Amino acid sequence: MTQVRDEWFRPSDNSTDEKEAVVRPSLSYWKDAWRRLKQNKLAMLGLIFLALLAVMAIFGPIFSPHSVTTQDLPNQNQPPSATHWFGTDEAGRDVFTRTWYGARISLFVGLMAALIDFVIGIVYGGIAGYKGGKIDGVMMRIIEILYGLPYLLVVILLLVVMGPSLWTIILALTITGWVGMARIVRGQVLQVKNYEFVTASKSFGAKTPRIIRKNLIPNSMGPIIVQMTLTVPSAIFAEAFLSFLGLGIQAPFASWGVMANDALPVIITGDWWRLFFPALFISLTMFAFNVLGDGLQDALDPKMRK
């Protein structure tokens, strides 16, 4: 029979703490998403392009020696040169300056539309998803009907009535545009509200607003952000499309769509730069937002987490 010795019952030394130390920095959801987004080269390219575009939209017109609106009739329809990098238009206005000015308007319309859709969609979809039952049923019927309305036709109709201007365009785009966002928010909330941590939160006595703010919204953010990234290019496209129908921003200011529309009569005569630059930037911006949206979709999807 072995003797029970005292040293068997020594307290363990502190070195075990090291084994439990967190070696790698803990990744929050957002850090992890950002790490994965960085690996997507195309999405990063889109992000960098958009950052540059934003900088040029803000500072481009300031650095240019030419004004956006000043007409210079002797110099009309000049091809790109050292003084006018992107050429001039039919009134002798500098296309380079106007392109960055157009970027301001197009980006502003896109971002505002996405933001307003986001706010309305979160509130409407959040309530419908969280309350459920009869309230949800009625709210979803309304959405179904609105969803069936032809989006651009309604927008055109509204603009005919309100008259085209920056804010009426944004208003017209969001009056019907929030529906898609509300559907996504509701779907997310329906899913998240049945998770255990929400039940836990409730059992601790958390009230509805707190649950919505602290549990539901942060955990359904992924698809919502993706939807926002995809709303921006579709709003920019819609604005360009409306300008093309003569329902866009009015002269002397110009969005890309207005510039492209104004360039139509001269494209046949070979004044390619008039259409080329606005069209190039519309396409690049749509491209950038689309690849960024795709990248975010992969990065924010918890299922893709390794």
Add this chain to the structure above:
Amino acid sequence: MGKYILKRFLMMLVTIFIIATLTFFLMHAVPGSPLESDRNTNETVQANLERFYKLDQPLHIQYLSYMQSIVTFDFGPSIKDPNRTVNELLARGFPISFELGIITILVAVVSGIILGTMAALRHNKMIDYAAMAFAVIGISIPNFVLATVLIQQLAVNWNIFPPATWTSPMHMVLPVLALATGPMAIIARLTRSSMLEVLTQDYIKMARAKGIKPMRIVLRHALRNALMPVVTIMGTLLAGILTGTFVIEKIFAIPGMGKYFVDSINNRDYPVIMGTTVFYSAFLIFMLFLVDIVYGILDPRIKLHKKEGDV
């Protein structure tokens, strides 16, 4: 199924009613009368004109007669061109726009599915990258930009296709190309991703193990299931193509309904705007209804009875 169709049909009628009402009140919210112009018309003429367009009636009477005109499909005369009725414009423009739309949809669906399937079958190979690069570019370039570039290059510079109008099959190439590229790119991307998913499923492995020829597996087993998302998005694509015809018809000087619609917007010709909007909307809503029905027939798993949790 019958109950589902009936429910969708009633929803369709409600939606058409709402858009018609919305159109009416929006048009009447415009300050001033549509008859006001630079010309100095004397009071009798003005009064006669107002009676002719029923503008002297109280609003609810106008609304009722407007609803009646929709039900009987008679939108009355145009304001800018009183010798023409809105019905005539629709009758002349709609067949052309319809032709443009149908050809575009066929081209977009067929080529989009082929492109997407090829990309999925050659996943991460050259064809896949090329097809997807093409698709992303196709989605990014607005149709009116593409249309102008096509005219500039293929019609003006190289003189291969005629630049405008809608008279022979050669005339149709450029407008259809400009209008179909965007939807085609969307369909190609969608087909590719759902095809990739379907190809990993067990029943495809099973079919392979049974020794069924690869071509037959793709066409009969994989494609059928992979195309469901494409059917789902058809409604949105139809709406896009329909509104796309406005600008395409304007650029290519095609005398379709879109051209009358755009002209009526620029002229503020309210009866034509109302007539075309209601007609367009009703047409589109009806197409969405058809897509829903087709979807219900194609996918036996569709939930006909809504439960909580359905979107």
